[in-house]
Structure formats: C-alpha cells, structure tokens
Amino acid sequence: MDDGVVNPQAIILEIAADLGLHLAELAPLAPPKDAAHFETWLQEGRAADMDWLHKNKDRIADPRGLAPAPACLLMVGLAHVRPRVDLPEGGRIARYAAGRDYHNRLGKLLVRLGKRLAREGALGEGRPGRAMTDAAPLLERSHAEEAGIGFGSKAANLLHPTFGPWFFLGELVLEIDPQELLADGPSLAPAGSCGTCTACIDVCPTDAIVAPGQVDAGLCISYQTIENRGPIPHELRPKLSGFAFGCDICSEVCPWGIKAESKANFSQDWGTHQVVEKLTLVDWLEQDDASFKQIWQGSPLQRAKRDGLARNAALVLGLAPREGSREALLRTLELHSSPMAREAAAWALAKAHGTETPVKDALDRAYHREERSEWQALIGIDRDIARSDP
Numbered sequence: 536m537d538d539g540v541v542n543p544q545a546i547i548l549e550i551a552a553d554l555g556l557h558l559a560e561l562a563p564l565a566p567p568k569d570a571a572h573f574e575t576w577l578q579e580g581r582a583a584d585m586d587w588l589h590k591n592k593d594r595i596a597d598p599r600g601l602a603p604a605p606a607c608l609l610m611v612g613l614a615h616v617r618p619r620v621d622l623p624e625g626g627r628i629a630r631y632a633a634g635r636d637y638h639n640r641l642g643k644l645l646v647r648l649g650k651r652l653a654r655e656g657a658l659g660e661g662r663p664g665r666a667m668t669d670a671a672p673l674l675e676r677s678h679a680e681e682a683g684i685g686f687g688s689k690a691a692n693l694l695h696p697t698f699g700p701w702f703f704l705g706e707l708v709l710e711i712d713p714q715e716l717l718a719d720g721p722s723l724a725p726a727g728s729c730g731t732c733t734a735c736i737d738v739c740p741t742d743a744i745v746a747p748g749q750v751d752a753g754l755c756i757s758y759q760t761i762e763n764r765g766p767i768p769h770e771l772r773p774k775l776s777g778f779a780f781g782c783d784i785c786s787e788v789c790p791w792g793i794k795a796e797s798k799a800n801f802s803q804d805w806g807t808h809q810v811v812e813k814l815t816l817v818d819w820l821e822q823d824d825a826s827f828k829q830i831w832q833g834s835p836l837q838r839a840k841r842d843g844l845a846r847n848a849a850l851v852l853g854l855a856p857r858e859g860s861r862e863a864l865l866r867t868l869e870l871h872s873s874p875m876a877r878e879a880a881a882w883a884l885a886k887a888h889g890t891e892t893p894v895k896d897a898l899d900r901a902y903h904r905e906e907r908s909e910w911q912a913l914i915g916i917d918r919d920i921a922r923s924d925p
C-alpha cells in the first residue's frame with residue numbers, strides 16, 4: 536500500500552540504478568563479518584608483500600573511523616562480463632583489464648552518485664563521504680555480502696546470480712545513522728551458493744585456494760603478475776597458464792561465471808584498449824618509458840609497470856615461444872634497463888632455447904655482466920637450467 540511516506544533507502548537505490556550501477560545495497564558502517572578471517576589470513580602470511588594490508592589492519596577490521604558519527608555504506612557493483620581476452624599472437628590477460636580502468640570509471644560514478652543524492656535531498660542532513668573502490672581500507676567483499684549484493688564463494692570471489700564473479704565493487708560512505716536508514720536491516724543476499732562444487736579449487740594451477748574462501752596471495756597468479764614488484768618465484772613460472780596480467784581461471788570454471796557469460800556481454804561498455812588490441816607480448820618486451828606513458832595511458836595494465844609487464848611477457852614467451860620471441864628475448868637479456876626483466880628473459884631463453892649454443896653463451900655473458908649479486912644468483916639458476924639440457 537502506498538501510504539505516501541518517502542522511503543529514503545528505496546530512493547537511494549533507485550538513483551544508483553539510474554546512474555547505471557548494476558548492483559547497489561546498503562549496510563551499516565560497522566566491523567565486517569569476516570574481520571576475524573581477515574586477521575587470521577594476515578597472520579598466516581597470506582598477504583605476500585602487500586604491506587598496506589598489514590598497515591591498515593585495524594582500520595579494515597573496524598572501519599567506523601571513516602565517518603564522524605554512525606554511518607552507512609552504500610555498496611555498489613558494476614558488471615564487466617565479457618568473453619575471454621587473447622592478445623594478438625598469443626598470451627592472455629584477465630578480462631577486467633582489457634578495457635577502461637574500473638578505478639576511474641567506478642570512482643567517477645560514485646562521486647556523481649554522491650552529488651546527486653545530496654542534490655535530491657536523499658541524504659537529509661547527512662553528507663556523502665568518501666567514494667572508494669579496491670584500494671580502500673575496507674574488506675569490500677565482506678561488506679557487500681552483508682549488504683545483500685551477492686554471496687561468498689570457495690574461490691573467495693563474491694558471486695551474483697546474474698553476473699557470477701564478473702563485477703567490481705565500490706562504495707560510498709553515507710553519513711546517515713543506520714538506525715534511520717536501515718531500520719529494517721540490510722537486504723537479504725540473493726539466493727545461491729557453491730553447493731558441493733569445488734571446480735575452482737581443483738583447477739587453480741598454483742593451488743592458491745588453500746581452503747574454501749581463502750586465497751594465498753603469494754601463490755596466486757593475479758598477485759604475481761600484477762602486484763609483485765620483484766621476481767616471480769621459479770616454481771610458479773611454469774604455471775602461469777598463458778596469463779601475462781591477472782588470472783581468470785577460477786572465475787572461468789565457475790558455473791555462475793559460465794552462466795553469466797551466456798547471458799551478458801559488457802565489452803562495448805568497457806571497450807578494448809589499443810594496447811590489448813594491437814600489441815603482442817614481443818611488443819611488451821620492447822616498450823621504452825616514453826611509449827609506455829603515452830600508448831598505455833588509461834589501461835589497467837599500467838598497474839604492473841613497464842618492468843613488470845616485460846617480466847611477465849618474457850615468462851609467458853618462455854613457455855610458448857613464437858616467431859620473433861627468441862630474438863626479442865635475447866635483446867631484453869642484453870639491453871633492458873630492469874634487472875627483473877633481464878632475469879625473466881634469461882629464464883625464458885633457458886626454457887625455450889636452452890639447448891642452443893648461442894643462447895647458452897648469451898646466458899653466460901649475462902651472468903658475468905650482472906652487477907647486483909641477487910640478480911646474478913637468479914641468472915645463475917637460469918643458466919643451470921640451460922646447462923642441464925644436453
């Protein structure tokens with residue numbers, strides 16, 4: 536029955552939908568339900584070198600300091616379902632990274648949303664506080680699950696019945712007392728669960744899903760190819776499965792992800808960046824600083840930096856050589872400004888061409904040329920791989 540009473544919760548969600556956010560739900564700004572899991576995860580060393588998670592531990596476990604008084608979190612989801620992304624001449628990247636950077640797009644949408652909510656009086660006296668996504672000191676999946684956006688999964692991804700795992704999360708702090716805005720509590724999460732499925736755990740090439748819902752970042756290809764600023768451990772290199780940036784394997788085998796792909800495709804919305812359309816992994820090896828800044832502008836791939844992308848490209852080419860890759864790897868070994876890229880090229884050459892005498896000689900020269908002992912030691916391991924090949 537329409538009793539003429541304005542429901543601010545419904546208005547807020549309606550405005551979010553009107554701006555193009557696919558999912559939006561409210562939750563109180565309160566310690567997330569998985570705070571204890573998060574702390575155990577840190578204690579068990581699952582965050583690899585992501586020190587910022589340790590530094591922000593207390594704020595993440597209790598985010599109430601994000602607002603001066605009791606407040607709400609408007610959790611939103613933006614879908615990015617699209618077909619798999621192969622680079623020209625081979626190699627893959629995570630689908631989310633093919634087009635526009637979600638940090639920009641979602642960040643801008645959230646700021647617009649905040650302004651519009653304030654303009655239309657949906658916040659009463661309250662203000663829209665910080666708009667955040669990803670790098671926020673918040674356990675986003677946990678808050679989103681509590682708000683009713685989706686359900687948690689064994690791969691740790693938050694799943695939605697329509698979009699599977701293929702959506703980003705972001706949030707806006709709303710300075711409205713949850714007693715006012717959420718008197719009846721948050722929405723119920725959409726129905727769904729992993730059930731007896733274990734496909735993601737079974738398929739993960741590096742066994743990074745160490746228990747249901749728990750990913751060891753140090754083992755995850757996504758961490759290694761995006762966040763790790765050092766060498767990728769030798770034992771993980773053969774398991775990259777063609778991924779030169781990010782990893783979608785646990786999402787691609789997920790029945791919820793597969794169902795989403797059969798129903799939706801947001802490629803047009805997100806576009807495909809020119810570097811994804813045009814550049815090969817051999818090109819990735821040969822970017823200079825200037826071209827990296829210009830041509831790659833706006834691509835989420837920039838997150839791994841020029842040196843990280845060259846490292847990743849070298850490793851993938853070492854496992855799947857193609858025309859021109861041998862020469863490009865030899866040039867990288869000799870000329871790249873980053874020892875990390877040079878070392879990755881050494882490994883790739885040893886793996887793919889280690890039986891060839893000129894390659895053995897090049898590795899030998901690279902070993903003696905390397906000035907920093909830690910990199911020389913790694914190139915020594917690579918040289919041994921080639922030497923062990925008759």
Ligand code: B12
Nearest residue numbers: 569572629669675677691692693703704748750757781782
């Ligand atoms: C650090 C980080 C990573 C790390 C670590 C991932 C991880 N699983 O912890 C690395 C670099 C590996 C990574 C990879 C990816 N990430 Co990431 N990542 C983050 C970030 C910044 C923090 C995550 C975090 O705090 N992890 C710590 C663990 C404890 O928290 P959690 O992963 O959220 O775990 C949840 C559950 O597993 C559960 N849980 C944890 N332990 C236990 C134990 C038990 C017993 C139980 C029952 C539950 C449980 O509690 C948590 C909350 O629900 C978030 C953004 C944010 N601010 O939250 C994005 C975020 C989680 N990542 C995202 C994405 C898209 C990815 C990738 C798919 C990217 C890719 N294609 O390469 C992969 C997926 C890997 C995977 N299977 O998790 C999205 C996820 C969207 C979604 N629908 O779920 C987020 C939310 C970014 C965003 N704003 O959209 N990521």
Ligand code: SF4
Nearest residue numbers: 739755756782784785
């Ligand atoms: S993103 Fe890849 S490496 Fe990481 S948990 Fe999923 S399947 Fe494993």
Ligand code: SF4
Nearest residue numbers: 688689729732735789
């Ligand atoms: S693959 Fe199966 S177990 Fe893994 S997240 Fe999807 S439904 Fe859950």
